[in-house]
Amino acid sequence: MLNRRNLLKAAAGAGAVGLFPWGRVMASPSGNVAVLGDAATSAPFAHAMPMPPVLRPSSSTAAADTYHLRMAESSLEVVRGLRSTVRTYGGSLPGPTIHAVRGRTAVVHQTNGLAVDTAVHLHGGHVRSQDDGLPMDTIAPGATRTYTYPNQQRAALLWYHDHAHHLEAENVHMGLHGQYRITDEHELSLPLPKGRYDVPLVIRDARVEADGTFVYTRPSDCPHLLVNGKERPYFKVAARKYRLRVLSACVNRYLSLRFADGAEFTQIGGDGGLLDAPVTRTSMTVMGGERVDIVVDFSRYPVGSAVVLENTLAGSGERTEVLRFDIDRTAEDRSSVPGRLSVLPPVPRADVEREFVLRTYPQMTINDQLYDPARVDVRTTLGSSEIWTVKNVEPPVARPDFHVWHSFHTHLVNFRVLDRNGRGPGPDDAGLKDTVTLAPGDTVRLAMTWSGYTGSYLYHCHQLGHSSGGQMGRIDIVAP
Ligand SMILES: [Cu+2]
Numbered sequence: 001m002l003n004r005r006n007l008l009k010a011a012a013g014a015g016a017v018g019l020f021p022w023g024r025v026m027a028s029p030s031g032n033v034a035v036l037g038d039a040a041t042s043a044p045f046a047h048a049m050p051m052p053p054v055l056r057p058s059s060s061t062a063a064a065d066t067y068h069l070r071m072a073e074s075s076l077e078v079v080r081g082l083r084s085t086v087r088t089y090g091g092s093l094p095g096p097t098i099h100a101v102r103g104r105t106a107v108v109h110q111t112n113g114l115a116v117d118t119a120v121h122l123h124g125g126h127v128r129s130q131d132d133g134l135p136m137d138t139i140a141p142g143a144t145r146t147y148t149y150p151n152q153q154r155a156a157l158l159w160y161h162d163h164a165h166h167l168e169a170e171n172v173h174m175g176l177h178g179q180y181r182i183t184d185e186h187e188l189s190l191p192l193p194k195g196r197y198d199v200p201l202v203i204r205d206a207r208v209e210a211d212g213t214f215v216y217t218r219p220s221d222c223p224h225l226l227v228n229g230k231e232r233p234y235f236k237v238a239a240r241k242y243r244l245r246v247l248s249a250c251v252n253r254y255l256s257l258r259f260a261d262g263a264e265f266t267q268i269g270g271d272g273g274l275l276d277a278p279v280t281r282t283s284m285t286v287m288g289g290e291r292v293d294i295v296v297d298f299s300r301y302p303v304g305s306a307v308v309l310e311n312t313l314a315g316s317g318e319r320t321e322v323l324r325f326d327i328d329r330t331a332e333d334r335s336s337v338p339g340r341l342s343v344l345p346p347v348p349r350a351d352v353e354r355e356f357v358l359r360t361y362p363q364m365t366i367n368d369q370l371y372d373p374a375r376v377d378v379r380t381t382l383g384s385s386e387i388w389t390v391k392n393v394e395p396p397v398a399r400p401d402f403h404v405w406h407s408f409h410t411h412l413v414n415f416r417v418l419d420r421n422g423r424g425p426g427p428d429d430a431g432l433k434d435t436v437t438l439a440p441g442d443t444v445r446l447a448m449t450w451s452g453y454t455g456s457y458l459y460h461c462h463q464l465g466h467s468s469g470g471q472m473g474r475i476d477i478v479a480p
Contacts, residue, residue: 038210039223042231044321046080049233052179052200055096064105067098071176072113079224079231082212086175087114093229094202094249095160095178102184106149108160112139117164118171121411122180123289124158124271124434125149129455132411135165135472136373149180154342155187156273156432157200157245157291165373169464173216173251177202181245186342187274193243193295193335199235202228203257203286203322204249218465219253220315227323234306234324238331239299243268246294248286252465254405254437257322258283260308263300266337269293272414272432274342283312285428287407289435289462295337301327344432347416348385348447354378355389356473358406358438358461363470370470371460377473378459381480385449387418392438406466408444409435411457412477415448435462450477 057065074088089095089110100106112118117140121133130137131147139145158180162171179200192198205222207215208231224231248255259265259282267279271291284292301307305327310320359365369377380386394404417429417436421443428437429444436444460472 036215036217036221040079040082040208040210040212042223042319043080044232044319045234045324047230047233049235049323050228050230052094052202052228053092053096055090055098064107066107066109068109068111069095070111070113071118076229078206078214078226078229079208082208084208084212084214086214087171088175089178093175095176097179097181097200100149100151100180100182102151102153102155102182104151106151108147108149109144110139110147111144112141115141116167116171117141118162118176119164120147120160121163122147122149122158122160124156126153126412126452128453129457132457133163134456134458135163135168138164151182153182154273155182155184156271157181157247157293159247159249161249166468169251169468170216172249172464174214177249179247190338190341191334191336192268193241197241197335198243199245200228201244201246201323202249203246203255205253219250223318225311225322232319232321232323234326236326236328237298238329239301239303239327240331240333241295241297241299241335244294244296246286246292248288248290250288252288252463254285254287254313255311256283256285256313257309257311260310263307266295267292267430268295268337268341270431271434275431276342276344277340278337279427279430281427285437287405287435287437287462288464289407289409290437298325298327299333303327303330347418348449350387350447351384352380352386353389354386356391356408358390358392358408358471360394360404364461364466366471366473371472373474375474376476378475380450380475380477382450382454382477383480385447388446388448389443390438390446391443392440394440404440405463406438406471407435407462408438408459409462410448410459412453413448413450415446418445418447420444453477454479
């Protein structure tokens with residue numbers, strides 16, 4: 001539903017692509033100009049939290065499962081009582097979750113039923129370059145592309161989302177994101193909460209106008225926070241332990257999540273799967289793309305009570321509530337969190353050191369260059385272990401200038417955070433990571449090994465408004 005009052009078709013060549021046109025009027029790369037009206041009222045806890053559907057294979061062999069997904073516009077209720085047109089994988093927001101098993105190949109046929117180009121990136125996936133969903137490897141409207149995911153990697157929560165050149169921020173914001181779980185025998189052998197007690201929480205911001213129009217605009221104009229596609233829902237839980245797989249699918253902002261009563265929770269995993277040992281925490285900062293795997297014990301609450309998950313970085317005038325857990329029953333609980341969760345691979349020792357400077361002004365650049373798909377920014381050798389020093393050189397400014405925060409994401413490989421601002425890695429940096437947050441002025445050092453595949457891949461800021469604007473680089477991995 002493109003409301004004429006709010007969305008005017010812009011003339012071609014709006015020239016906004018490289019610039020970063022945050023403002024009350026925003027030209028998007030696909031040529032729409034959004035003139036903001038009144039946002040729909042944000043009424044918390046008006047929806048039950050849905051579970052994203054699980055995608056069933058259309059066929060299976062002894063070694064592989066084949067899936068079909070179609071991208072299309074869908075009319076969904078995101079804010080209570082309003083219909084919004086969003087871009088979906090398979091008709092749902094978030095898209096259906098793919099449940100993959102380590103060692104079994106997943107073949108995903110993606111058909112583009114939208115009017116814009118798309119490219120599907122499996123974030124966290126160890127896949128061939130031609131299956132990575134690179135920005136120029138697009139699926140034209142009406143076309144189908146087949147992605148092959150070997151799933152030869154440890155159990156982890158991945159996600160698939162759009163990555164088409166200059167369009168990824170708008171496409172993801174408009175709904176093109178879904179979860180992709182890889183499990184393995186080791187994970188299944190642990191006594192962690194399973195089945196209905198292993199719950200996805202896909203959290204992201206949105207702006208829905210009072211007439212239901214779903215608009216892509218800057219984060220400070222996005223007052224609605226969605227969990228599994230519904231604005232600030234409630235979730236009925238039993239008084240027992242739950243595993244919650246938190247994914248921030250925010251395009252241009254970061255969240256700091258805590259329980260309103262300050263309750264502790266146990267972090268068991270991050271981007272690249274299980275940590276080596278559990279960590280007790282009371283809050284977590286997550287930026288778009290990051291995953292935090294936690295266990296929460298609701299047995300501390302009496303049946304009939306409730307506890308709210310809140311975002312302490314809500315903007316002025318914005319609600320802090322994210323999700324309300326209603327403890328409505330008791331249930332048997334034989335789950336536990338073992339003291340030893342997994343064995344992490346050794347921290348890579350560097351053969352090569354590189355430096356990356358992320359800048360906001362005058363343009364969104366890495367090492368003062370805008371992304372050029374024809375330019376190789378880093379050439380490395382298969383098997384090379386490297387230390388990357390990544391700096392956000394913007395000085396701290398008062399919120400809500402969210403955009404001076406950056407993040408850094410590598411395709412193909414996980415990294416370890418060696419240190420942050422000269423001190424040991426922070427609590428949000430634990431375990432195997434593929435996306436790391438950079439507050440203004442932050443410097444992180446990352447260690448990774450370029451393994452598995454040769455070919456072209458990417459690194460970029462995962463504030464997708466920034467990568468769309470050019471804060472992205474190309475890495476080519478060549479045979480030794
Ligand atoms: Cu950035």
